[in-house]
Every structure is written in structure tokens, then in C-alpha cells.
Amino acid sequence: MITTAFSVPTREHVSENNQIIFDNLQKALGFVPNLYATIAHSKNGLERYLAYQNAKTSLSNKEKEAVNLIVSQVNNCAYCQSAHLVLGKMNGFTDYQLLEIRHGKSSDSKLNALVALAADITKNRGNAHESNVNTFFEKGFTNENLVDLILLISDKTAMNYLHNLTKVPVDFPLAPAI
Template identity: 25%
Template sequence: MSRINVPAVESATGATAEVYAEVKKAAGSVPNMFVALGALAPQVLKSVLNAEGVLGAGTLSRQEAETIKLAVSEQTGCDYCVAAHTVIGKMTGLSAQTLRQIRAGEPTGDARRDALARFVRELQTTSGTISAEQFAAIKAAGYSDAQLVEITLAIALTVFTNTFNRINDTDVDFPPVR
């Protein structure tokens, strides 16, 4: 059970009810993480959703965004986000095998995706400015400077949700991933 107690979605009022309605319209339901964020800080959930909209309108493909989010979630150890991004990754067309390979840090057979996952893992596991070689490798994989901004946004959003879920121990309402 999640650590933070929040009221049922159906009892929400005001800004919380409004943001829940947006999520439900877009996704069909309100995932537990969004329930908790919306109940506690609807403006924060709205900001996350707006940032996700900016990311979705960018030039990274949905598969690339899910590659980033899954790699970050695996590195951080967020069981909620690993489960969520595995499901969403499948919805974007990534195979179960590819998703397992991304999580394990193994090659997927797609050089561009592998370069992206490696770049994200390096950013998550090192400190300081990335090396010239790391920068050259992501650029050689075909990522533009503008896409580096989008990659950064995807990482930042994922670190935020991972951190909140790790604090809350949010009940996983997606199929669990082993």
C-alpha cells in the first residue's frame, strides 16, 4: 500500500478533480501515481502533464522517449515506473525482448536506440560534464542539439516521477515486471 493516503478519485473537487478529468480523458483512467500527485499538489501534476505534452510535441519518437524513461527508471530502481514504461513501451511498438534488453543495458540490435540508451545510462551513472567522446557518440547516432534538450527533459521528468514513487512506495497498478 502507498505510504501517502489520498482520497478516492471520485471524491476529488476543484483543481484536483479538473486535472483527474484531463488524465482520465487522455488515458482512460487515473494511474495511482497521478492520483497521489493530484490529491497532494494538483498544480505539480498539471506541470508534469504540460511538460509531457511538450516532450510529446518534440522530435523524439514515442519509442525513443520510452527508451529513455525505461532506462532511467531501471537505473533508479522505481518498480512503478519500470512497470508503467514497459506497458507504454509495448504500446509504442517496442517488443518485450527489446524492453528487457533496454532494462538490462544490453544491445537491442538498433544502433540508434542503443546509443540513446547508453547515453542516458552514462548520464545517470556518472557526474560532471560528459566527455567529448560521449557527446560525439550521441551526435554520431543522429541526435540533434535540440533533441539533446528533449532527452534532458525526458530524463528530468522521469527522475521526478521515480523519486516521488520511491518516497511514496506507490501501489503499482500496471502489470508487474520481473
């Protein structure tokens, strides 16, 4: 059990570099998400994390959101599930499709292969069943996509762990339990 409370720092309580990032997030999103603000406890963490998160990838935005959502579901992160339901809708998913992904599947066969492999890798700490890997490649994904998938899983797992440990307030509409 955590005995130290993790507060969400305000702009005034973070480094000058993080204050600039807070200002940019405020302009782009209309607010600074609590989990990002929590990263700002580290003088360099927020800048480093955002650079990693926003790096170019071979996966589409829709594929990235599917991976973010299933990884957050597997890691039982209420904050990231909530955020990625909103972002998933912004990237064209319906409520039904998002529910499917949270259950580890998709009616789109290519997306299903991606979601199944992402869930398998997350559940098994980097190991995966050969059948899921084979299906991933059979559906047209490449070695580059596999590397980018693993990098995306690591990005989302870090945020899942941060929220699961700190329990900072969720500032998105709360994901319904499934």
C-alpha cells in the same frame, strides 16, 4: 525510513482543478494512475507535471519510451519500469527489445546510442562519458535532441523519486526483476 504513509487520493480528496484532470485521465486511460493521483496532493502539481510531460519534443514516442524505461531502471523505480513496459509495447517494442533497453542497450545502433547516453547521464547526475556523447551525435542526433533528452530524463527522474519515496501501489502489471 518514511514514517508518514502516502495515500493515493481519490477524486473527492483533490482540488477542483485536479478533479477535472482526474476526469480527463479516466476518459483517456480508463483509470487514474496512482502516481498521477499522488501528484494531485499538490493543488497545481498535476497540471504542471502533465504540461511538462506532454510538451512537444524532437524525440519520437518510441525514443521517449526507451529513455523513460532506462532512466526508471537506473533509478530503480518499480512503478515507472512497470508503466513503461506497458507503454513501450504500445509503441511497438517487443518483449526482447524492452529487456535489452532495461539492460542499457539496443540492437538498433541509433537507439543504443540514445539508451547508453540516457543511462550514463542518469547514473552520473548530468555528467556523461565523452565517448557516449560522441556516439550519440555520430548516430545522427542533434543538439536539440540532447536538450530534449535531458528534459525527458529530468521528467522521469522526478516521477522515479516520487515513487521511490512514497511507495504508492503499482497499478500496472509489475515489471519482472532483472
